[in-house]
Amino acid sequence: MDLAYIPSPSTGVIHLGPVPLRGYAFCIIIGVFVGIWIGSKQWRARGGQPGTVADIAIWAVPFGLVGGRLYHVITTYELYFGEGKNWIDAFKVWEGGLGIWGAIALGAVGAWIGCRRHGVPLPAYADALAPGIVIAQAIGRWGNWFNQELYGKPTDVPWALKIDNGLDNGTFHPTFLYESLWCVGVGLLVIWADKKFKLGHGRAFALYVAAYCAGRVWTEYLRIDEAHHIMGLRLNVWTAILVFILAVVYFVVSAKVRPGREEVVEPQETAAAGESDDEGPKDGKKADLKKKAAHDGEAGTESESEESGADERMGSGPPGRTAGS
Secondary structure (H helix, E strand, O other): OOOOEOOOOOOOOEEEOOOOEEHHHHHHHHHHHHHHHHHHHHHOOOOOOOOOOHHHHHHHHHHHHHHHHHHHHHHHHHHHOOOOHHHHHHOOHOOOOOOHHHHHHHHHHHHHHOOOEEEOOOHHHHHHHHHHHHHHHHHHHHHHHHHHHOOEEEOOOOOOEEEEEEOEEEEEEEEHHHHHHHHHHHHHHHHHHHHHHOOOOOOOHHHHHHHHHHHHHHHHHEEEEOHHHHEOOHHHHHHHHHHHHHHHHHHHHHHOOOOOOOOOOOOOOOHHHHHHHHHHHHHHHHHHHHHHHHHHHHHHHHHHHHHHHHHHHOOOOOOOOOOOO
8 A cells, every 4th residue: 555645856956057956045045035025024013114124134144054054064074074075065055954053143143243234233133033034944944855855754654755865765754844834833923922912122033942942852853864962862952952941041031121122123313314414404504594684684774774864964954055966
């Protein structure tokens, strides 16, 4: 009896002439654009200006990609260094291998730089971007499907993933699908909680991190790809547990120290300054004109008084003399 299963792509790359179009890269790129779009909507709902999220993302995205790759290479160095390995492969991002922990950590550095340049508080920006980030992760996980990688333990459930990559053959838990669906749920949770409870000062982001880590623990536990283990658990399981605890602590402490949400997430100084610059000279010019008019009026009054005095003096001369004779 044939089992129902999810098929894997026969290839993860399509060649458009000499140009290879890789499914993994497409998923990452689409995820980035969707994440920025969602983040922009959230930012504007908080009172931010259009375009700010994309402007800051110009810094955050490259930093995040580098951070994600660094984390992957450092934690799986044996794949790229040592006997029989080619260290050049560490730069082949399109073949897969981006660690979300490194991507968020270094991406935050890039976002911090962008926020400083725009005068925007990083926690507010992170709150607005949180749902977009996790939805981007949901889309990016499908890149693992194209590469036939990071699947789970063998299973015969109807939604099992068919793998025939030359290393494993059979049906396995589609952990990429589990995590993708979990990320969609986390995104909806953050949007709902943020709207209902007016989360601010980084708490929407902390909720995303904690909720994602909770799901990552069990999806990571199912995976069978090689990984470093500590006390019987995969390294990423320990990382998820640690980050979960830090996120919950931040959420609780932040709620006590800085309750509520930021009233202003993006200063309007630029627009205000522009209006002031435009109105200032006009107002000053009007004031100068008023002063000049007043001065001219006073001068005219004095001139008329002098002329009247002269006429009176001329009219009061000896009899027989007329003015102008």
